[in-house]
Structures are given as C-alpha cells and as structure tokens.
Amino acid sequence: MQSFDRLEAEPWSIDGLAIVDGRLYADGWVFPEIDNAIESRFSINGKPPDIVQAVDRPDVAELFARRKNARSCGFHLEHPIDLSDSLLELHCASRFDTPRTRARNSAFVPLSGPAIDRAVPSADQRFRVIGNRDLSGFLRIGCTDAHKLLALIAADFPALEDLRVLDWGVGCGRVARHTCDSFGAFTGVDIDADNVRWCSTNLPGRYESILLRESTQFAGGEFDVIYGVSVFTHLREDLQNHWLAEIRRLLRPGGRAYVTVHGRTAVEYGCRPAPEIEAAVARLEREQFFVASANNQLEGFVPEPDEYVNVFHHSDYIHRHWQKHFASVEVIPGYIYTHDLVVLER
Numbered sequence: 001m002q003s004f005d006r007l008e009a010e011p012w013s014i015d016g017l018a019i020v021d022g023r024l025y026a027d028g029w030v031f032p033e034i035d036n037a038i039e040s041r042f043s044i045n046g047k048p049p050d051i052v053q054a055v056d057r058p059d060v061a062e063l064f065a066r067r068k069n070a071r072s073c074g075f076h077l078e079h080p081i082d083l084s085d086s087l088l089e090l091h092c093a094s095r096f097d098t099p100r101t102r103a104r105n106s107a108f109v110p111l112s113g114p115a116i117d118r119a120v121p122s123a124d125q126r127f128r129v130i131g132n133r134d135l136s137g138f139l140r141i142g143c144t145d146a147h148k149l150l151a152l153i154a155a156d157f158p159a160l161e162d163l164r165v166l167d168w169g170v171g172c173g174r175v176a177r178h179t180c181d182s183f184g185a186f187t188g189v190d191i192d193a194d195n196v197r198w199c200s201t202n203l204p205g206r207y208e209s210i211l212l213r214e215s216t217q218f219a220g221g222e223f224d225v226i227y228g229v230s231v232f233t234h235l236r237e238d239l240q241n242h243w244l245a246e247i248r249r250l251l252r253p254g255g256r257a258y259v260t261v262h263g264r265t266a267v268e269y270g271c272r273p274a275p276e277i278e279a280a281v282a283r284l285e286r287e288q289f290f291v292a293s294a295n296n297q298l299e300g301f302v303p304e305p306d307e308y309v310n311v312f313h314h315s316d317y318i319h320r321h322w323q324k325h326f327a328s329v330e331v332i333p334g335y336i337y338t339h340d341l342v343v344l345e346r
C-alpha cells in the first residue's frame, strides 16, 4: 500500500461540540503537519483557546491507513464563549492555507440571531438533503458550509448586499437559512416541491420548485451569483450538461457559480478500508467521471427518483468539459468538507 505525507486536501472533523455554561468544548481530529504543533494551530474568533490537548486516534489511523502519522491527529479543546457574539469561528491554521482557501479550515457555529431562531424543517425533510436526522449537525454543518461560501463570494464581489443570488438545489434551506439575509435578492429552487414549500413558508426570499429536465422560468442573466451545494454530486452526465448550460444562461456576464462535486478528496475521505479507497482513486483516474451508486433519498418526493445517483468527478474532467460553458473554471479541493468547490465564471 502506498503511503502519503499529505492527501490532496486535508479537511478535518469535529466529532463533538458542546457549549455548557458559557464554555465551548470541542473534540475532533486534524492531520498533523510537520513543524506545526497542534496546540498552536487553533483559534476561536481570532483568539487561542484556553485549552488544547493532543489525543491519539487509532480509529482515524485505521480508516486513513494511507496517510502517514494519522494516529496523532486527535484534539480536545475548551474556551470561554461570549454569548453576545452571533457567530463563532473555530479555525485550524494549515501551512497550506492561502487567503482564498483559508475558510476551508474553519468551522462556524451559530450562537444567536435569525439562523438559530427560525423554524427547523422536519427530520424527514432534513434526511432528504443530508442523509441523517441529526438536528445539531444540520444547523452546525449548514452554518459552516454557508460561511465558507460567503467568504469566497465576498472575496470575489465587493458588496454582497448588491447581489442577486440563486441557491440551486436549496433543499430545506440547510445552507440558505444562513445566507438568505446577506444578499440584495435571494431565490432558491429545487426539484423537491415539499422542501421548496417549507422554505417559502419559513425563510425570507423567493422559492420555486423546478423540473429535472426543463429550463427554469427565470430570464437569462438574472443572477450575479448561483451556488449549488451537493447537486452536481447527484446528476448523471446528460443532466449535468443540461444544468451547466442552464446555469450559464442564468448568470449575467462576469457572474459566478460556486458548485460542489465529489472529487478525489471525497474518495479519500470515503471512510472505507484502504484497498477500496485505492481502487476508487484508480477508477477516478481511469474513468474521470462515474456513477458510483444509487441514492434513494428522494424516493416518493420527485417524479424520477432513480435519476438521483451518487457521482464522482476528476478535476481534469471538470477543467476539460466544464470549460466549454464558462470563461474560467477553478477547482478548490476539499473546500466544503469532503466536496471540491468549483468556481465558474461566465
């Protein structure tokens, strides 16, 4: 088995997070970096935590047998929290950070404000977008994904409040509940009409259900920004091509789309035994795009649930094929947890 000093992107995981009596407790793992001691990598809203302890994680080492020194990746940290802050950013610095990718190594926790106060969708509605029914993960991971997107969009466009933004594949607003107040105009669309109805009733913005194989009713150039978290991860190639063309049509010239795909990082973080991961990496290199498995999460809620599958994209494939529709294509590995983020400019 080949072993690596570093994987393509090295997302990290918070396995447990609690705030008790104004104090944050977090446990998780992040792969070690040479000459970058775990004790000095963390900050919470810009300040070093009170307590950071290194913890051995043989369970993680077993899953990531190909990653050298994976065992010494665990951490436990504690810090007093100022509950008047609306948002908490837990950052783990990496020597591979650039200003553009810095937020990849942040987790965001909502402490107060509308994103917390809003109604929450039912467990079944949440299951259809994230594959589990855990409410705290829905809120925390949705907040993290949203603020990672906002960090990039804010770097690309000077004034968020001037933007007309589309959340393509909004689901039940897992991300939208944290982004919809930031922009001048906010629209969400999805093929899951029940989840769209929930968003219309409970979130600010305009929400429309759409059809899998048709164009939307919006005018060409209607949006400055379109984002889509984990939608291209579920489309076969013919539908992918249809939606690439539609996204291009909906963006104004100079507008940008931010969409996620399962790339090499998703394969590496597939949490399977190492030989299976090696086979999947080899398949990705060989086929560049492939349908890995069926996904029955939308059964009973869309007319063609069998069209909803799990697919993987090689970054070379993205550059080669998606470039046909867009002026520029950038792939940021592992930016939204295990998903690569593709930034497309019309």
Ligand SMILES: C[S@@+](CC[C@H](N)C(=O)[O-])C[C@H]1O[C@@H](n2cnc3c(N)ncnc32)[C@H](O)[C@@H]1O
Pocket (backbone or CB within 6 Å): 128, 129, 130, 168, 169, 170, 171, 172, 173, 174, 175, 189, 190, 191, 192, 195, 210, 211, 212, 228, 229, 230, 231, 234, 243, 298
């Ligand atoms: C994995 S879920 C992610 C939902 C949401 N973006 C999030 O991050 O929570 C994928 C969503 O895409 C929707 N979807 C699938 N194909 C679509 C398409 N062609 N156009 C719009 N939405 C689609 C599904 O109904 C589902 O809500």
